[in-house]
Amino acid sequence: MIQVEDLSKFYGSVQAVSGLSFEVKKGEVLGFLGPNGAGKTTTMKMLTCYLPPSSGRATIFGFDIMKDSMEVRKRTGYLPEKSPLYTDMRVGEYLAFVARLRGVPGDRISSSVEMSVEACGLGSVFVKSIGHLSKGFQQRVGIAQAIIHDPELLILDEPTIGLDPKQIIDIRRLITNLGKDRTVILSSHILPEVNQVCGRVIILDKGRLVAVDTPDNLREKLRKFRVTFVTAASSGGNVGTQDILGGIGGVTGVRETAREKDASTFRIESAPDRDLRNEIAVRLVSAGVPLFELRSEEMSLEDIFIQLVTEEKN
Numbered sequence: 001m002i003q004v005e006d007l008s009k010f011y012g013s014v015q016a017v018s019g020l021s022f023e024v025k026k027g028e029v030l031g032f033l034g035p036n037g038a039g040k041t042t043t044m045k046m047l048t049c050y051l052p053p054s055s056g057r058a059t060i061f062g063f064d065i066m067k068d069s070m071e072v073r074k075r076t077g078y079l080p081e082k083s084p085l086y087t088d089m090r091v092g093e094y095l096a097f098v099a100r101l102r103g104v105p106g107d108r109i110s111s112s113v114e115m116s117v118e119a120c121g122l123g124s125v126f127v128k129s130i131g132h133l134s135k136g137f138q139q140r141v142g143i144a145q146a147i148i149h150d151p152e153l154l155i156l157d158e159p160t161i162g163l164d165p166k167q168i169i170d171i172r173r174l175i176t177n178l179g180k181d182r183t184v185i186l187s188s189h190i191l192p193e194v195n196q197v198c199g200r201v202i203i204l205d206k207g208r209l210v211a212v213d214t215p216d217n218l219r220e221k222l223r224k225f226r227v228t229f230v231t232a233a234s235s236g237g238n239v240g241t242q243d244i245l246g247g248i249g250g251v252t253g254v255r256e257t258a259r260e261k262d263a264s265t266f267r268i269e270s271a272p273d274r275d276l277r278n279e280i281a282v283r284l285v286s287a288g289v290p291l292f293e294l295r296s297e298e299m300s301l302e303d304i305f306i307q308l309v310t311e312e313k314n
């Protein structure tokens, strides 16, 4: 549905986006993840026709962002990084104003406003001035203006930036709901965010695509080793627990990470493709070592992200 081919953007001599290619399917919630300066905002501005690319092309619902920008804009809602709110306007007034700007026909303006107020939970602040709202509610108004013309594609640039934790949860929930019947692209430099909200993630760094996959697959593919933590008695008779663990096939390293009176915790590294938990339990128990806890550690998206961005540098 969205096709991006070799898209690049220079600001003077600064290359902000370099040869970006990817696809987005209908109904997907896609995340752009990357540190500041990665090119997320620039890419979004090109997809929403606010900025022409230096080279490459992109089509949205089959419409070219350069040649058919009116068609693209009709079908796309955009929340810019700094939402363009008129702080002295009242919420309802502002949304009706944006609806008119967006070319919603006169007889459908009030129903459009109603729809976006309902979708974004703005009923209770309909007559309030935007400037008097909390940042969380202002962000909802920003999202409401983006969906006022009921676009199929919603592009949200850092939708939760500057919000407090409660507001972040509310906005994420709102995005998840909006994503049920729309295609959404959102950007974030916060890892748990894309993990929770997005079905697929594109990792950008210095204008380049570093990886694209589901959060789960990224974790799986990039995991270099598996880490298991075991808490058990320090020894079984005359054999040290650490030696028992080190002798298990597939284990590449064992390190004691904590010690209590009767037990130690060990961090075990092993090949990524095998879960050794059962074997660890069997070995310890058969050696008469009391086992207190056994858990596998997930690699966080954060670890992966750092790994990718560092690999890219080398």
Ligand SMILES: Nc1ncnc2c1ncn2[C@@H]1O[C@H](COP(=O)(O)OP(=O)(O)O)[C@@H](O)[C@H]1O
Pocket: 011, 014, 015, 016, 034, 035, 036, 037, 038, 039, 040, 041, 042, 043
């Ligand atoms: N208007 C501009 N003029 C010159 N350079 C810019 C402009 N906007 C962004 N850049 C540069 O382009 C790069 C990508 O920026 P941006 O797309 O804003 O990244 P992100 O949104 O991921 O933080 C950065 O190096 C930034 O400094």
Ligand SMILES: [Mg+2]
Pocket: 040, 041, 042, 081, 157, 158
């Ligand atoms: Mg940005």
